[in-house]
Amino acid sequence: MTGPDAGIGCRDLRVHAGGRELLSVPELHVASGRTLAVLGPNGAGKSTLLRALGLLSSHRVSGQILLDGRPATPALMRGAIAAVLQRPILRRGTVAANVISGLRFRGVSRREARARAWPWIEALGLAPLAGRDARSLSIGEAQRVSITRALAVRPRVLLLDEPFTGLDSTTRADLLADLRAALNGQPTATILVTHDRQEALALAEETALLIGGRIRQHGPTAEVLDHPSDPDTARLLGFTNLLPPALTGRAHTLAARPEHTELVLDPSEGRAGEVPVVTGTLRRTVALGIATRVDVDTPTGRLTCLHPGDVPATELPPAGSDVRVRIRHARSLTAAE
Numbered sequence: 001m002t003g004p005d006a007g008i009g010c011r012d013l014r015v016h017a018g019g020r021e022l023l024s025v026p027e028l029h030v031a032s033g034r035t036l037a038v039l040g041p042n043g044a045g046k047s048t049l050l051r052a053l054g055l056l057s058s059h060r061v062s063g064q065i066l067l068d069g070r071p072a073t074p075a076l077m078r079g080a081i082a083a084v085l086q087r088p089i090l091r092r093g094t095v096a097a098n099v100i101s102g103l104r105f106r107g108v109s110r111r112e113a114r115a116r117a118w119p120w121i122e123a124l125g126l127a128p129l130a131g132r133d134a135r136s137l138s139i140g141e142a143q144r145v146s147i148t149r150a151l152a153v154r155p156r157v158l159l160l161d162e163p164f165t166g167l168d169s170t171t172r173a174d175l176l177a178d179l180r181a182a183l184n185g186q187p188t189a190t191i192l193v194t195h196d197r198q199e200a201l202a203l204a205e206e207t208a209l210l211i212g213g214r215i216r217q218h219g220p221t222a223e224v225l226d227h228p229s230d231p232d233t234a235r236l237l238g239f240t241n242l243l244p245p246a247l248t249g250r251a252h253t254l255a256a257r258p259e260h261t262e263l264v265l266d267p268s269e270g271r272a273g274e275v276p277v278v279t280g281t282l283r284r285t286v287a288l289g290i291a292t293r294v295d296v297d298t299p300t301g302r303l304t305c306l307h308p309g310d311v312p313a314t315e316l317p318p319a320g321s322d323v324r325v326r327i328r329h330a331r332s333l334t335a336a337e
């Protein structure tokens, strides 16, 4: 199916368990051919949302799940989705047999399943491992098999629940790139649950920020990641320095990343007009190898500065000194007040 309704979505979705509401999503739609990243802290309800959308939830779910614009039934959903979870679950047998098994489950003949699976095995770089016992694979290799098995069925909906967690950074970057390339041009609506902003950027055109079971922001990934609207989304997006109006004299709370927050080390430097500069007391300095972290207490809370490189202790004031902190790049939290 093509058209604006193609894909997966929900209306008035609510999930309850243990006497409390875990999730409330009035409306969501992921179009066919698009990827949505659902970014949120631990316990935000990300997996709850994914399971509810896939009709896989064991909790009390109300509202409508829509598949290609129509209410989803378990049978329709079973034929439409493939899921990849944090821990790959592989069957006994070779890598090739595991990739083929997804198609076999859908009633595809052995011969046709082999023919359809092989291009995916090659595209995802698994050909050299095709004959290996799947249970002898590393976690990264196993996750690659799990993703290839899901792609080989060319699902209408692909649900990814933190599939890159625990992979080393090179393996993760390679798998992200291969997955992105494999999804290009496919009629698949993909939802990626993650804690990781880099994964959202690499894979998803759209990102939704989920906190406390509610979507706080939703839009194009680059825009959402750089425009927190309130203190919770700011913290989630790494804008961990919050500067309320009382500290800066600005109309709204400002939020800044530590890498955009620095001590003013030249005492003769005046106040630059556009860039906020606030005063505080240096609490401690920690050498982190690639950066030097300086924590500063201000009247409204602590700020963290990150200076690139290994700044010699002689260039930094000692703990207890009065210091000035410059915020090189900040966002206004317009929903904060």
Ligand SMILES: Nc1ncnc2c1ncn2[C@@H]1O[C@H](COP(=O)(O)OP(=O)(O)OP(=O)(O)O)[C@@H](O)[C@H]1O
Binding pocket: 017, 018, 019, 022, 040, 041, 042, 043, 044, 045, 046, 047, 048, 049
């Ligand atoms: N059976 C249950 N009864 C009560 N609360 C539950 C139950 N199952 C899950 N929860 C709660 O639902 C909330 C959302 O859980 P969920 O696993 O969806 O979060 P998540 O965003 O995926 O977290 P993580 O990133 O840690 O995997 C959590 O606070 C969890 O404790």
